[in-house]
Amino acid sequence: MLLKQQASNVNIFAVPSTILKAATQDIRVVVYGSKDGQSGYDTFIIPLSEAQSPLTCSINPPVGDILSPFNISCSTVNQFCCPDCCTFCLTTLDGSKLYCGSDVGMRSLFLPLGNKSSNHSVGLRVIVKNANGRTTNTTLSTQVRDAGSNSTIQDLRTLVSQYVTQLNGSSSASVLAQMFLSVSTNLNKDLSNKEEKKKLREEMLGHMCDAMTAGEPLVVLTEAETTANTVFSLVTLKDEITTNAEMNACCVLNKVSTSLTSTSHTEGDDSALMMQVATPIFQAAGIILEVSANSDKQSEISSTILKITENIQSALLANKQPNREPLILTSPLISMYVNRLSPDRLHNQIFSIDKNSSAFTLPLLGPQMLHSDKPVDVRMLSFGMNPFSWSKGDAISGAVGGLSLTREDGSVIPVSNLNKEIEILLPRLEAVDLNSTVLDLSKYSTLAINLTNPNTSLVLKLDPSEEIALQLSLGFKYYPNDTHYKAKIQLPLHKTTPEERYTWVIDSKDGALEAGLYYLLVRPIVGAGVNSSNASVIISSIAAQCKYWDNIKTNWSDYGCRVGPGTTRLVTQCLCTHLTFFGSSFFVMPNAVDVTRTAELFATFSQNPVVVCFVGAVFLLYFITVVWARRKDLQDQVKVKVTVLEDNDPLAEYRYLLVISTGHRRGASTSSQVTVTVTGSVWESEPHHLTDPDKPVFERGGVDMFLLSTPFNLGDLQSIRLWHDNSGTHPAWYVNKVMVQDLENGQKWHFLCSSWLAIDMGECTLDKVFSLATETDLKRFSNLFFMKTAKDLFDGHLWFSVISRPANSRFTRVQRVSCCFSLLLGTMLTGIMFWGIPSDPSEQSVTIGSIKFSWRQLMVGIQSSIIMFPVNLLIVSIFRLARPRKKTQQTASDQIPKLESALEDKKHSIALPQGCLRTDITVEYVIKDIKRILGSLAKAVGCPVPKTALESGITDIFTLLSLIEEIIQQQNSTLRRFDIEDSHNNLVSVYKLYQQHLYKQLQNLEKELKLIGPSEISDPEIYSRAVLQVQRMKGLLEAHLSSTSSKLQLTCISSPAGSSGASKKKCCQKGLPWWFVFVGWFLIAATSGVSAYFTMMYGLTYGKEKSISWLISLSVSFFQSLLLIQPVKVLGFAVFFALVVKSVDDDDEDDEEYIKMLKNKVPAFSGDPDDVRISRRNSSCSFYQPPPPSDVGKMKEIWIKDQKAFALIWEILIYLGFFCMLLMAAYSQRDPNAFFLTRHIQQSFSNGISDSMSQQDVFIWANSSLLTNLFGQYSGFITDGNSKLVGTARLRQVRVQKSSCRKASSVRSSVPDCHAPYSWEVEDMGSYGPGWTSLIDSNMSKALFTPWQYQTQSRLRAHTVWGGMALYRGGGFVVDLEPDQQNSSSVLQYLFENAWLDIYTRALFIEFTVYNANVNLFCIVTLMLETTAVGAFQYRTELQNIRLFQTTDGIPTLVSEAIYFLFILYYMFLQAKLMKQQKWEYFRNKWNILELAIILLSWSAFSVFIKKMVQGDQDLKYYQDHRNQFPSFYETAAADSVLGYLTAVLVLLATIKMWHLMRLNSKLNMITNTLQQAWSDISSFIVVIVIMFLAYSIVSNLLFGWKLYTYKTLIDAATAMVSLQLGIFNYEEILDLNPVLGAFIIGSCIIFMTFVVLNLFISVILEAFSQEQRHHKPSEEEEIVDLMLLKICNFLGIKTKKKQ
DSSP states (O other), X not given: OOOOOOOSSOOOOOOOHHHHHHOOSOEEEEEEXXXXXXXXXXXXXXXXXXXXXXXXXXXXXXXXXXTSOEEEEEEEOTTTOOTTOOEEEEEETTSOEEEEESOSEEEEEOOOOOBGGGTTEEEEEEEEEOTTSOEEEEEEEEEEEOOOTTOOHHHHHHHHHHHXXXXXXXXXXXXXXXXXXXXXXXXXXXXXXXXXXXXXXXXXXXXXXXXXXXXXXXXXXXXHHHHHHHHHHHTSSXXXXXXXXXXXXXXXXXHHHHHHHHHHHHHOSOHHHHHHHHHHHHXXXXXXXXXXXXXXXXXXXXXXXXXXXXXXXXXHHTTOOTTSOOEEEEOSSEEEEEEEEOGGGSTTOEEESSTTSOEEEOOOOOTTTSOTTSOXXXXXXXXXXOTTTTSOSSOOXXXXXXXXXXXXXXXXXXXXXXXXXXXXXXXXXXXOOOEEEEEETTTOOEEEEEEOSSSOEEEEEEEESSOOOEEEEEEESSOOOSSSOSEEEEESOSSSOGGGTTEEEEOGGGOOOOSEEEEEEEEEOOOTTOOOOSOEEEEEEEEEEEEXXXXXXXXXXXXXXXXXXXXXXXXXXXXXXXXXXXXXXXXXXXXXXXXXXXXXXHTTTTTOOHHHHHHHHHHHHHHHHHHHHHHXXXXXHHHOSXXXXXXXXXXXXXXXXXXXXXXXXXXXXXXXXXXXXXXXXXXXXXXXXXXXXXXXXSOTTOEEEXXXXXXXXXXXXXXXXXXXXXXXXXXXXXXXXXXXXXXXXXXXXXXXXXXXXXXXXXXXXXXXXXXXXXXXXXXXXXXXXXXXXXXXXXXXXXXTHHHHOOTTOSSOHHHHHHHHHHHHHHHHHXXXXXXXXXXXXXXXXXXXXXXXXXXXXXXXXXXXXXXXXHHHHHHHHHHHHBOOOOOOHHHHHTTSOXXXXXXXXXXXXXXXXXXXXXXXXXXXXXXXXXXXXHHHHHHHHTOOOOHHHHSTTOOOHHHHHHHHXXXXXXXHHHHHHHHHHOTTOHHHHHHXXXXXXXXXXXXXXXXXXXXXXXXXXXXXXXXXXXXHHHHHXXXXXXXXXXXXXXXXXXXXXXXXXXXXXXXXXXXXXXXXXXXXXXXXXXXXXXXHHHHHHHHHHXXXXXXXXXXXXXXXXXXXXXXXXXXXXXXXXXXXXXXXXXXXXXXXXOOOGGGHHHHHHHHHOOOOOOSOGGGGOOOEEOTTSGGGSOOOHHHHHHHHHHHHHHHHXXXXXXXXXXXXXXXXXXXXXXXXXXXXXXXXXXXXXXXXXXXXXXXXXOHHXXXXXXXXXXXXXXXXXXXXXXXXXXXXXXEEEEEEEEEXXXXXXXXXXXXXXXXXXXXXXXXXXXXXXXXXXXXXXXXXXXXXXXXXHGGGBEEXXXXXXXXXXXXXXXXXXXXEEEEEOOSSHHHHHXXXXXXXXXXXXXXXXXXXXXXXXXXXXXXXXXXXXXXXXXXXXXXXXXXXXXXXXXXXXXXXXXXXXXXXXXXXXXXXXXXXXXXXHHHHHHGGGGGGOHHHHHHHHHHHHHHHHHHHHHHHHHHHXXXXXXXXXXXXXXXXXXXXXXXXXXXXXXXXXXXXXXXXXXXXXXXXXXXXXXXXHHHHHTXXXXXXXXXXXXXXXXXXXXXXXXXXXXXXXXXXXXXXXXHHHHHHHHTOOOHHHHHHHOHHHHHHHXXXXXXXXXXXXXXXXXXXXXXXXXXXHHTOOOOXXXXXXXXXXXXXXXXXXXXXXXXX
C-alpha cells in the first residue's frame, strides 16, 4: 500500500488507524526532502506485534471439481469461542456467502468453479462471530476445476441419486441446493439429449420440493439465497422445463419466500442482504411465469407466483423505516415496487418503476380509509404479460399492473368506490403507428372510422393548425348532421390540460359502440356570415379498453373503470375508483377510406402527391411496356409456325414433326447451316437442311418445329444425326433436346442432346449422333430438374416470363404484362390497407429456425393472399386456357404452307444456296431425276449400282430406265418367293414399303417426259421407247399394289368412324372458349382500376410522410420477393418435382392446333403439269454432307488463330487501360508545385550559410536567417506569408561521449581528450544539467532541464536521418522554439550562453513543418548542420512534400486508383488460372514472375497508402490537440516516401512489360533472339568491364581521394570513371595535382576501356544481330499479328491487300 502526502514546514505525519488495523505486516516509511537544491530521503520501520490468531481452519480435499464435496474443519481458542456460542460463516473472497451455521465442521460443501487464469484457484474466508459480537477470520485456498465435458447426463443423474440416497432425508434443502447448483452449472452447458436433461431438472426440483416440505424452514438468509440461486440456475434454460418442473420450482420458491418473512425479523434491518436473497427468487418466478403460458396448469402456477411475490414484498417491508427510498426488483417480465410511506405522502405521488412498467397516481384518500399516524405499505407489481391469460375472456395487450395498500401487520386496506378516480397508466410494449388523417376544414370535414371490436372506447385526438372551436358529430353507418347523430361534442374542452383540450373520449355513457363503420363530422364554429375556415386538423383515432381483475369471478371486468383522455399510442390511461390488477386492450382500427370524399382528398394532391404520382408512374410504365410487349408478340407470331422443309421429296407422304430446342446458355444460338438425318429400325431419312425463309431459327432458348417427309414409315426411331457447316458470325450451337413425332400415329421419341456442336466448346465436334432417350433417361433428376426449372422460370414465372416467354405459348406478353400490372396494383392495395396496423405484444410468437413471426403477421399475410391470389389466379388461368379464336377456312389454311403452290408462292422463297434448286424441266433435269430414282431404289433394295450409271457423263435415258426395270423385275420375283418362304426378310419389307413411292416417282417421271416432248430429244425413237419403258415399269408395280389398294380402301371405309371420333374429341377439346379472353381483360381492367383508385385514396388519407414510408417498404418487399423468394421457390418446386413426382411434362400443348392442321392437310397431286415443277434439291451441296475431319481441323486452326488475335487485341487494350490508370495514380501522388515550394524554402533558409561554419557562425545564422524566415511578416507564417508554420520548430543535436576514441600513448599527456566521429556506438545518451554539468539541482524548471537531457527516438516520434557523413539516430538533445520570434531568440541566447553546442556536437537538426494552402501541400523540413571530428559544420537540407487533405480535384485520382485495383484483381484472376494450369512450371517463365511482382508491389503500395492515410490522420489529430508543440509528421512522410518508391518501381516494371506485349513484332523479336544468342559472350565481356572498371576506381580513390573532392570515396571515384567514359570529366584537377601519373591513368583508361573493351562488346552484339537477320524464320505468332492487324483494319473500314 502506498500513502502519499506533500507538505511544507511540517514534521508530523499521521497514519489513519484503519490502515494500522488492516495491516498484517510491518509498515515501511520513506521520507523525501529537498532544500537549497539538495535532495535526500530516509527510511524507518513501524513494527507491528503479531497477535496469535484465535482461528485455524483446514480444507479437504485440497483439489477437486465443482461436483466434489468439500469438508472444512476449524478450531478456535476457548477464550474467544465457548462451545455452541459461535456462528461460522464461509464466503468467497469477493463476499459471496456459501455457508452460515453453528457447526464448527462444515461438511459436504460444493464450491464454485475457480479462476482459470490462476490455475482454478478459489479463495475462501471463514468468519467466526462469538457471543460478544467480536469477529475473527482466516483465509483458505483450494483448486476447484470444471467437471469436464466427458460428464454425460447419465453420470450426473447417478451422482444426484447417490447424493440424495446418502443424505437419506437427514439434511435440509440448502444442503441439496449446494450440490444441485454445481450439477446445474454443468447441466447448462451445451450437452446433447434435451429430453434427458429435462428429466434430470425435474428430478432435482422434485427432491428440493420434498426436502422443503418435509424439513424445517430455512432460518439463515444465506441458505435461502443458495436455494434460490439453485432454482434460478435450474430454470434458466426455458426450453428444458417441463410442467412438473414448473410446479416443483414454484413449490421451492414458495417455501423459500415464506421463510423470508420469519428470517427477516431475526436478522434485523438489513435491506441490502434481503434484496440479495430476494433477487434470484424474483427472477426465477418471472421465468416460470413466462414458460407457463402454454402449460395446462397455468392457473395454479400463476396463483403460486402471486403468493411468492406477496411473500417477497412482506419480507422486504419488514422493519423498513417509513419515508425512505423504495425497494425495487426487476426481471425481464415482472417488476416489483415496495415502500413504507406516511399517509400524507400518498396524495398525487406517481408510483412507477421504469418507463415500461405501469404507473399509479392516487387521489386524496380520506381519514375514514387511512389513519394519519400510522404508515402505509405500498405494494406494486407490473407484468409484461397477462398473468391471468388462462382466463378465457377479452384479450389483454400491454402491461398489467397492480397496486395495493397494506398496514404494517400485512392486512389489506380496502380502496373502492372513491369519489375521485385513480389514474393508471398502462404502457404498450411496442409503439404503434396510428391512423392519422389530415382534414382541410375549408373543403371537407368528414372522416370514416372502421371500429372492429364492440364495447370499446374510442379516443379521438385532434391537432388543429390554429386555435379554433370545433363541433364534432359521430354517426354509425350514416353521415351525421345537426339533428341526426349518435354522439356530439364541442372542442376545445375547458378546465383540462392542454393536451386534453382537443381530445374526445367516446365510451359507454355515449351509448355502447358496436363494430362497424362510423362517420365523424368536423365543423369549425365560426361567426355569422362565415361559411368555412382555412384551418386544417389532424385526427388520430384509438380504440381501447380498461379492465380490472375480479378475484371473485376470476375474470376481467370494466366496472368502475374508463379510458382516460391521456391515452396515446404509447400508453393507455385508465381512470378507476378502486385498486386491484388492471389491464388494457388497445386497438388500432384497420385503415378505412371514405369514397364519398374523393374530390376532397384529391384536392390535397399538392400537399401529398407521393402515392398518386407513383400510381401514375406505374400506369405510364405499363403502357410503355405494353407497346414493347406487343411488338415482341408480333415477332413471336412469325416464329410460331411449323416449317415445311423445302428439300422434302414432294412425292413422300409419310410425315414427321421435328421439335428442336436450343439451350438457354450464353452463345447457344447459331448462324450455321444445320442438317439432320433421322434413323429408324426400317429406314434412314435423307439429309435435310433445317432452315426457314420467313424467320430466324435456332435462337437462344428457342423452339423450332419442322415438317420432314419420308417415302414411308421409318419404323421405331433409334437415333438422329445433327451437323452444321460452322458458317456465319456465331457458328457454335448448343442443342438442348429434340422431339420427333410421327404425325400418322402420334408416337413420340425424345432425344436428350445437351451438347455443343462447335469446334471450340464441349467435345469440339460439328457432327454428332444422339441416341433415343429411354424412360429412365427422361426421369433422371438432372433432366427433370432443369426442365422444370426452365419451364417455371421462363413460362410459369409471371414476371420473368414477360421477357423470356416461349414463342408458342397462348399466353401473350401483353397479357402477361397486364397480369403483372394487375397483381402489382392489387399488392399495393392490400399492403396499404394493412399498413401500420400494430402487433399485439401479448401474442405468442412462432419461431422456425431463425425466422420469427407472430400470428397477427401470419393472418395479415393470409388475408392479403385471400384477397389477391384467387383473382390473379383466375385471370392467369383464363388467358392460359382460352383457345385461340376460330378463323375462316381460307385464313386457317394459310397457317400451313401450301405444298401444291410452293412454286407460285414467292413469299416462301427457298433459302438454299444458289444453284442447289432447279425450276425448269430439261432433258438434263430428267436424266438427273432418273439417276436419283435409281439411287434411291438401289438403296431401298440393297443392291449395288454400277458407278458408270450414276456418272454425270451418261445421258442415255434408255440405259438408265433399263437398270431401274431390271431391279424392279428382280425384286418382284424375290417378293413372290419370299411371300411363300419368309415374310420377315428386312429387304423385302423395305421394298414393299417403297413400292408405292416408286410408283409415284414413275408417274411423275412420265409427266416430265410428256412435258419435254420428243422435240427436246435428238432421237424420237429413244423418247418413245423411254415412255413405253416407264409405262411397263408402272405395270409391273400395279399388280403388287392392288392388295395394298384394297387395304387402303378398307381404311377409307373405316375413316368415317374415325372422323366421328374426331368430331367427338373436338367437342371435348381442352381449354375455355375463345371469348373468355374478354372476361380476363375485364377482370384486369376492374381489379387495376379499383386497386389504383383505393390506393390513391389511402395515400391521400395517410399524409406525405406515412406515404413515403409505405412506398419504401413496398419497394423493398417487392424486389425481395421478385429477386430472392420467388426464384428460390421455383428451385424448391423443381427439386420436389424431380425427386418426388418424377413425371415428364408434355410441354407442346400450345402446338396441338398446328399439328392437327398438319394432319388434316393432305397434299394433292393431279395431272396438272405444274405438279412436277417443284424445286428439287441438289444433294451435291456442301451442307448435305457432314464436314470431313480435315476441314474440321482447318476450322479449328483458323479459330485458334482468331482467338489468339482477339486475345492479343484484348490484352493490349486491357494493358493500355491498366498502364494509363497506373500513370494517373502515380502522377497524382506528385505535384509539380512541390519542386518550387522546396526550392523556395531551401533558398530562404540558406542565406548566411558558408561552406565551413564554426559554432559561433551557427548561432549567428540561427538568430538571423533562421528566426527571420521562420517567423515571417505575417503571424504564424514563414518567409513571405504563403506557408503556415504547423506547430513549433525544434532543435535537436546528437553528440558523442567524452574520451570516445583511443589516443596514442605518445600524445596522451599533451592531448587531454579525444572525441571520435559520430557512430551509434559512441553516441552520448546521458542526462545533464545546464552547461553539460552533472545533474544536481532538482528544483529548477523542467523546461530548463529538457535541452540537456537525452530523449529517445520513440519519445520524439522522429526517424533516422541519412546525413552527408553518417546515419543519425532519431533521438538526441532537444529544445522546442517558442511560437514567437522574441521568445525563440531568448531560447537561443540561453543555449549559446550555456554552450549547448560544443566540441562533442556532431550534428544539429532544425526541424519544422509548414503547410501551403495554395498548393495544398505539407512540407516537412529538416535543416542539418553536420561536423566531423575536425570541427567545421557543413550545411545540408532534407525536405519532403506530402498531401494530407484531399480536395475535390482528388476525385479523379480516387477513381483512377479504384479502377487500377480492379485491373489488379483481373490480373490476379488470370495468374491464378495460369498457376493452376502450369503448377511449378509457372515460376520458370520470367514474364510470369514480372506479373507476380507487379501484383505484389501493387498490394504493398495499397497497404502503404492505407498506412499513410491512417498515420496522417493521427498526426493531424495530434497537432489539433497540441498546437504549441512540435508535430512530428515523419512517420507519414516515411510512408509517403515508401509509396513513391513502390510506385516508381511499379511504373518501371509495367513499362518493361510493354516489351512482352510487343513480342510479336518481328523486329523486336529479332532483337530478343540476338541478345539470347550473344548472351554467353556478352556475360564474359561484362565481367571484364566490371573488373577493369573496379580497378581504375580503386586506384583513383587511393591516389587522389586525400585531396580531390571528386574522389573522396570509392563510390565517388567510380562515378568519376563512369563520367570519363561519357566524356564528362574534369581533366585539369587531375593534371594540376600530378601531371605524369594523372595523364597515365586517364590515357590508359580511355585506351583499354573505351577503344578496346567497349568496342569489342559492341562488335559481339552486331555479329549476333547479323546472323539472326540471315537465319530469321517467321513464327506462327507473326501470322497472328498480321491477322490481328487485318481484323483491326476491317473493323475500321480500311482496305488491305492479303499476302500471297
